[in-house]
Amino acid sequence: MKLSSAAPGSVLDRFVAVIPAGGVGTRLWPLSRAAAPKFLHDLTGSGSTLIRATYDRLAPLANGRFLVVTGLAHEAAVCRQIPELDPSDVVLESEPKDSGAAIGLAAAILHRRSPDIIMGSFAADQVISPDDVFQAAVREAVYTAASGERGKIVTIGIEPTHPSTGFGYIRGGEALDVEGAPSARAVAEFVEKPNREVAEKYLASGEYLWNAGMFVAPVKLMLEHLAANQPVLYEGLTEIAAAWDTPDRDEVTARVWPTLPKIAIDYAVAEPAAAAGDVAVVPGAFRWDDVGDFAAIGRLNSAREEDAVTVLGEGARVFTEDASGIVVSDTKRVIALIGIEDVVIVDTPDALLVTTKEHAQKVKNAVAGLKASGDTDVL
Numbered sequence: 022m023k024l025s026s027a028a029p030g031s032v033l034d035r036f037v038a039v040i041p042a043g044g045v046g047t048r049l050w051p052l053s054r055a056a057a058p059k060f061l062h063d064l065t066g067s068g069s070t071l072i073r074a075t076y077d078r079l080a081p082l083a084n085g086r087f088l089v090v091t092g093l094a095h096e097a098a099v100c101r102q103i104p105e106l107d108p109s110d111v112v113l114e115s116e117p118k119d120s121g122a123a124i125g126l127a128a129a130i131l132h133r134r135s136p137d138i139i140m141g142s143f144a145a146d147q148v149i150s151p152d153d154v155f156q157a158a159v160r161e162a163v164y165t166a167a168s169g170e171r172g173k174i175v176t177i178g179i180e181p182t183h184p185s186t187g188f189g190y191i192r193g194g195e196a197l198d199v200e201g202a203p204s205a206r207a208v209a210e211f212v213e214k215p216n217r218e219v220a221e222k223y224l225a226s227g228e229y230l231w232n233a234g235m236f237v238a239p240v241k242l243m244l245e246h247l248a249a250n251q252p253v254l255y256e257g258l259t260e261i262a263a264a265w266d267t268p269d270r271d272e273v274t275a276r277v278w279p280t281l282p283k284i285a286i287d288y289a290v291a292e293p294a295a296a297a298g299d300v301a302v303v304p305g306a307f308r309w310d311d312v313g314d315f316a317a318i319g320r321l322n323s324a325r326e327e328d329a330v331t332v333l334g335e336g337a338r339v340f341t342e343d344a345s346g347i348v349v350s351d352t353k354r355v356i357a358l359i360g361i362e363d364v365v366i367v368d369t370p371d372a373l374l375v376t377t378k379e380h381a382q383k384v385k386n387a388v389a390g391l392k393a394s395g396d397t398d399v400l
Contacts, residue, residue: 035139036237037088040142041145042072044058057098060145061095061102064318072146087106090126115275118283121282121289125243129258136241140237147310149309162177164202171242175238184224186215195207206304235305246293251284315347315365316365339355
C-alpha cells in the first residue's frame with residue numbers, strides 16, 4: 022500500500038479502502054460454496070466478479086490504498102481477481118470470526134501504519150450502480166469522518182425503495198454542518214429488521230435508511246470504541262496488528278485469532294458509538310443490492326422479453342416455452358422449461374437446485390440439512 026505523502030489537510034489522501042470478503046452465501050447454493058463464495062462469481066452478467074467490481078468502484082477514490090480481508094482458502098482466487106494488490110495488503114483469516122474481528126483487525130493494522138488513516142469498509146459481495154453516485158456518497162462520508170476534533174464514524178445508508186423486512190434500518194437525526202458533505206446527518210439510532218407493518222411506517226416517515234454495513238471512519242476512533250465496548254477483542258486484534266508487518270505475524274496470528282470472540286461490527290462499534298453521539302450517516306441514492314438470494318439475481322439481470330427467463334452461465338443451453346424465472350447453469354446439460362412460472366434452477370456438475378423465487382430464501386435450509394447429514398462435499 023502506498024500511503025500518500027500529500028500535504029496535511031488533504032483529507033481524501035488519507036482514505037484507505039477496506040474490502041471484507043467473507044461469508045459463503047448459503048442462500049446462493051449450489052453456485053456459492055465454501056471454496057467459491059458469491060464474491061468470486063459474476064452474478065450480474067457484467068463480466069466482472071463481485072469482488073473485482075467492488076475494487077474497480079473504489080479505485081478512483083483509494084488510488085491504490087487497499088486492504089482486503091478474506092479467508093485463507095480464498096487467497097489465491099482473490100489475488101487472481103485483483104492482481105494489483107500487494108501481498109502485505111491481503112489479510113487472511115484462518116477461520117471466520119464475523120465482521121467485528123475482520124474490520125477491527127483492518128483498523129488496527131492501518132493504525133499501526135499511520136494513525137491518521139480514514140478507513141472505508143465495503144463488502145465484496147454487493148452490487149452497486151451507478152459508480153459516480155456511489156463515489157460522491159463516499160467522498161461525503163470521508164469529509165464527515167474527518168470533521169471536528171475527533172471525527173465521526175460514518176455509515177452510508179441506502180435510500181429505501183420498498184418496506185423491506187430483510188434489512189436493518191438507520192434513523193437519521195439533525196443535519197450536520199460539514200464542508201464538502203451537505204447531506205450528512207447525525208444518527209439517532211440503529212434498529213433491527215422490522216416486521217412489515219413497522220417497515221411501512223419507516224418508509225412513510227422518510228427518516229429511515231437501510232443499513233448496508235458500509236462504514237467510513239478514522240481508525241483511531243474505531244479502535245477507541247472497540248476498546249471501550251469489546252476489550253478482549255481489542256486486545257487480541259492490537260496484539261496481532263503489532264506483529265503484522267514483522268516476522269512474527271504467522272505465529273502471533275495463529276495463537277491469538279482462534280481465541281477472539283465472534284461479534285458483528287454493528288454491535289461491537291456502531292451501535293454503542295451512535296449512543297455516544299459519534300456516528301453520522303450519509304444517504305446513498307445509488308442502486309444497491311446485497312444479492313441475498315436467487316430472486317435478487319433475477320432483479321439484477323434482465324430476462325429475455327420473449328420468455329421472461331433470466332439465463333446466466335457461459336454457454337448455457339436453455340430452451341423455454343411459456344415459462345418465467347431464473348436459470349443458472351455451470352454445465353453443458355440442456356435445460357428445458359415448459360409451462361412453469363417463477364422457477365429457479367441452478368445446475369452445477371455435482372448438485373442441482375430447483376425452487377421458486379418465492380422460496381428462494383429457504384435455500385439456506387438445504388445447506389443446513391446437507392451439513393447435518395454429512396454431505397459436506399457439495400458445500
